[in-house]
Amino acid sequence: MSKSVFFVTCPKGVEYLLADELSTFGLDTVRNAPAGVWVEGSLEGGYRACLWSRLANRVILHIDEVDANSGDQLYDGVVHMDWQQHIPVHGSFRVTFLGQNEAIRNTQYGAQRVKDGIVDRFQANGGPRPSVDAKNPDVIVSARLNRGRLSLGIDLSGHSLHMRGYRTDQGLAPLKENLAAALLMRAGWPEIAAAGGDFVDPMCGSGTLVVEAAMMALDMAPGRKQERFGFEKWPGHQPELWLSLRQEAERRAHEGKQGRIPRMAGFDQDSRVIGTAWKNIQRAGLENVVYVEARAVDALELEGDWSDQGLVLTNPPYGERLSERRELGGLYQALGDAVKRCVPGWRLGVFTGAPEFGKSIGLRSYKQYRLFNGKLPAQLLLFEINEVSAMTPRTPDIPGEVTPRIANEERAAMLRNRLKKNVKTIGQWARKQGIGCYRLYDADMPEYALAIDIYEGRVHVQEYAAPKSVDERAARERLAEALAVIPEALGVEPEDMVCKQRQRQTGTNQYEKQAVSGEFFRVHEHGCVLKVNLKDYLDTGLFLDHRPVRHWIQQHSENQRFLNLFCYTGAATVHAVVGGASRSLSLDMSKTYVGWAEENLALNGADPKKHRVEQADCLAWLADRKTADQRFDLIFMDPPTFSNSARMAGVLDIQKDHPTLVRQAMARLSSDGLLIFSTNFRRFKLDETLESEFEVAEVTRDTLDKDFQRNARIHRCWHIRHKA
Incomplete structure (x- = not known):
C-alpha cells in the first residue's frame, strides 16, 4: 500500500502518548506538534486511528501545503489543486480554518478564500459546483495556517473522536473521554488490568x-458505536477495507468479555449524577460490567471479592475561589483515608487543577504529569497506597483562604469609614434612582484592592490580584480585615457576602464555572427582572457598568428590530423587550448563557416566537451568507476582548478583528438604524477607517453612572450609523 501523511490532533500534553498509540496502528511518527502528531502510513492505519484511537480528537489526511502570505496567494494555491479526487462531484463540503497571520487575520475570511478556490476549480473543470453544507457535509476540508504556509487535508474523522456516543448526559464538570483515556494510560491501567487488577x-x-x-480492559474500540465517519463519502474511501476493520472490532469486543473481567465500580455522593452515569454505562453496553452507586468518599467500602491489586483513579473538585476552597483539604484527606482503609497495595491516581491539595491525602506522590483539562492547567498525581508512601496529611496554604480578622485597627477603621461614606453618597444616589444593583467601592483605597458590588441586599466582593511587588502575606492580611469590616459597615450578615479573586482573564475564563451552588435569585433594573448568581461564575450574569447602555436601549427600542451579539445572559435584550421591541434575536456561543438568557426573557413575559435566543458563534453567524438578508434597526455588540473557545471557528482578538465585526454588523443594520459597539479592552483603539465609512460618535461618558465614575476605563462605547 502507498503511504499517506496524517495529522492527528489530541488534547494538549497528550502528544507523546498519542504517538505511541498511533505506532500500534502501523503509523510512523514524523514529528510531534502542539496538540497533535504528524505520522505517515497506509490508509488502513488512518482508518484504525479513527476507529481505535482512545486519545485523538481528529485524524486529518494531509493533501498538500501552499503558500498563504496573502488571501490571493492562498486562493491561487488552492484553486490549482485537483479537488475532484477528494470531494464528490455532486456532493457537499465544509471548510474548517485554523490560524492567522498579518494578511489573514480572520478565520472566516481564510475559510471563504479556501472555499472559493475549491468551487472555482470545479467550475474551471467544467463540472457542477459542489454545495457548501455547514452542518452535515459529505467531506470536511481542514485548512491550518502556520507562518505563511497553509496545510490542507481531509478530516477523516468527521467529528471529534473524543465523542464515543455513550455520553449524551454529563455531570457538572465532565472530563472529555480522550483525556480520561490518557489519564488511565498514564496511571498504568492497561498493565494493571492485564495483571488481574480492578478499578474504582x-x-x-x-x-x-x-x-x-x-x-480499555475489554478491548472495545472507542469508535465502535459511531454511525458515520468523515471518510465514508470521500471519493478515496475503501469500503471493503473499512468493513473488515469494523468486523475485527466486533470480534475483539466479543472476545474481550470471554476471559476474566476486572471488577470496576464508581461512586459519587450526588445521586442525580449517578443516575446520569447509569445511562451512560447502558449506552456503552457495559451495564453487566460496570457498577456505580451513590456513596460519599468517607463512606467508601468495597464489598465482595476484590483483587489485591488495582487502580483508584479520580478527578476531584478543583475548588472554588477564596474561602470556598477551605473544604477541599478535608475532601482530599477523606480520599486518602478511604483508599488506605479499603485498598492497601493498590495505586492511586488523582487528576486535579489544585495539586497543592495532594499533600492532604497523606501519601507521597511518586510521579506527577502536567496536563490540561480544557484550558485549565492540571496535574495527574500518582501514589502507591502503602506504608512506605505514608506521610502526615497537610492542608496547603491556600491563596485567599482567609479568616476574617482585624490586624491593624487604624487601617481597618479607614476602610470602615470609606464604606459608610460611600453608602451615604453612592447608596443614596442608587436608592433615589431606583437602582438595586450597583458598585459601592472600586479600589478607592490602595490598601484594599477590592471591587464591592451590592445586589439588592447581598454583597459581591472581588479581590483584584495583587501585583508581584506586594507581599502575599500582607495582601491576605488586608483581605482578612476587609472581610471582617464589610458586613459590619454595610449592615449585612457574613453569609450574604460572596468573595472571589479577580485576575486578568483570557479566552472564556470569565464564563467558566467557579462553583456549583446553583444559587440564583432575581434582581430588578428599570422595570426589568433579571436572574443573577453571585457564586458559580466569576461574573454574576449582570454587567453593572452597562446599566446606562441597557437603559438607553430600553428607552429607544419601541417597534425596533433588535439584535444582541455576544448576548451573555440577555440582559440588554430584556431591556429592549420591556421597551417595546417588535422582535429580537440574541446570539451567544455558550449553551449555559443561552439558557440563562431564555429564562431572563421568560421572566419578563417575552414571546419566544418574536424574541429568539440561539446558540451560535457570532463570528460565523456574521460571516454566513445564509443570514445576510436579516435586517435590524438596533444592534448591541459587546464582544470579549479575546476568545479561542473550542466552539468557535477561529480566534477572536477584538483589537485586530473589530473592523471586520463592525462592518459585518453594519451590513445587517437598516439604513437609519444604530449599532452600539462596546468593549472593556483598556488599550483599545478604534480603527480610523471606520470613522471614514460610517458616522461614529463615542458616547462613553454618557454610559457611566455615578457608581463607575471612579473607574472611567471600565468600558468604552460608540454609536455607529450609516452615513446619510
Whole structure:
C-alpha cells in the first residue's frame, strides 16, 4: 500500500502518548506538534486511528501545503489543486480554518478564500459546483495556517473522536473521554488490568473514567458505536477495507468479555449524577460490567471479592475561589483515608487543577504529569497506597483562604469609614434612582484592592490580584480585615457576602464555572427582572457598568428590530423587550448563557416566537451568507476582548478583528438604524477607517453612572450609523 501523511490532533500534553498509540496502528511518527502528531502510513492505519484511537480528537489526511502570505496567494494555491479526487462531484463540503497571520487575520475570511478556490476549480473543470453544507457535509476540508504556509487535508474523522456516543448526559464538570483515556494510560491501567487488577473511581461523576477503563480492559474500540465517519463519502474511501476493520472490532469486543473481567465500580455522593452515569454505562453496553452507586468518599467500602491489586483513579473538585476552597483539604484527606482503609497495595491516581491539595491525602506522590483539562492547567498525581508512601496529611496554604480578622485597627477603621461614606453618597444616589444593583467601592483605597458590588441586599466582593511587588502575606492580611469590616459597615450578615479573586482573564475564563451552588435569585433594573448568581461564575450574569447602555436601549427600542451579539445572559435584550421591541434575536456561543438568557426573557413575559435566543458563534453567524438578508434597526455588540473557545471557528482578538465585526454588523443594520459597539479592552483603539465609512460618535461618558465614575476605563462605547 502507498503511504499517506496524517495529522492527528489530541488534547494538549497528550502528544507523546498519542504517538505511541498511533505506532500500534502501523503509523510512523514524523514529528510531534502542539496538540497533535504528524505520522505517515497506509490508509488502513488512518482508518484504525479513527476507529481505535482512545486519545485523538481528529485524524486529518494531509493533501498538500501552499503558500498563504496573502488571501490571493492562498486562493491561487488552492484553486490549482485537483479537488475532484477528494470531494464528490455532486456532493457537499465544509471548510474548517485554523490560524492567522498579518494578511489573514480572520478565520472566516481564510475559510471563504479556501472555499472559493475549491468551487472555482470545479467550475474551471467544467463540472457542477459542489454545495457548501455547514452542518452535515459529505467531506470536511481542514485548512491550518502556520507562518505563511497553509496545510490542507481531509478530516477523516468527521467529528471529534473524543465523542464515543455513550455520553449524551454529563455531570457538572465532565472530563472529555480522550483525556480520561490518557489519564488511565498514564496511571498504568492497561498493565494493571492485564495483571488481574480492578478499578474504582470514588468521585465518578457521570462515569467517564470508569466507562473508559472498562472499554480499555475489554478491548472495545472507542469508535465502535459511531454511525458515520468523515471518510465514508470521500471519493478515496475503501469500503471493503473499512468493513473488515469494523468486523475485527466486533470480534475483539466479543472476545474481550470471554476471559476474566476486572471488577470496576464508581461512586459519587450526588445521586442525580449517578443516575446520569447509569445511562451512560447502558449506552456503552457495559451495564453487566460496570457498577456505580451513590456513596460519599468517607463512606467508601468495597464489598465482595476484590483483587489485591488495582487502580483508584479520580478527578476531584478543583475548588472554588477564596474561602470556598477551605473544604477541599478535608475532601482530599477523606480520599486518602478511604483508599488506605479499603485498598492497601493498590495505586492511586488523582487528576486535579489544585495539586497543592495532594499533600492532604497523606501519601507521597511518586510521579506527577502536567496536563490540561480544557484550558485549565492540571496535574495527574500518582501514589502507591502503602506504608512506605505514608506521610502526615497537610492542608496547603491556600491563596485567599482567609479568616476574617482585624490586624491593624487604624487601617481597618479607614476602610470602615470609606464604606459608610460611600453608602451615604453612592447608596443614596442608587436608592433615589431606583437602582438595586450597583458598585459601592472600586479600589478607592490602595490598601484594599477590592471591587464591592451590592445586589439588592447581598454583597459581591472581588479581590483584584495583587501585583508581584506586594507581599502575599500582607495582601491576605488586608483581605482578612476587609472581610471582617464589610458586613459590619454595610449592615449585612457574613453569609450574604460572596468573595472571589479577580485576575486578568483570557479566552472564556470569565464564563467558566467557579462553583456549583446553583444559587440564583432575581434582581430588578428599570422595570426589568433579571436572574443573577453571585457564586458559580466569576461574573454574576449582570454587567453593572452597562446599566446606562441597557437603559438607553430600553428607552429607544419601541417597534425596533433588535439584535444582541455576544448576548451573555440577555440582559440588554430584556431591556429592549420591556421597551417595546417588535422582535429580537440574541446570539451567544455558550449553551449555559443561552439558557440563562431564555429564562431572563421568560421572566419578563417575552414571546419566544418574536424574541429568539440561539446558540451560535457570532463570528460565523456574521460571516454566513445564509443570514445576510436579516435586517435590524438596533444592534448591541459587546464582544470579549479575546476568545479561542473550542466552539468557535477561529480566534477572536477584538483589537485586530473589530473592523471586520463592525462592518459585518453594519451590513445587517437598516439604513437609519444604530449599532452600539462596546468593549472593556483598556488599550483599545478604534480603527480610523471606520470613522471614514460610517458616522461614529463615542458616547462613553454618557454610559457611566455615578457608581463607575471612579473607574472611567471600565468600558468604552460608540454609536455607529450609516452615513446619510
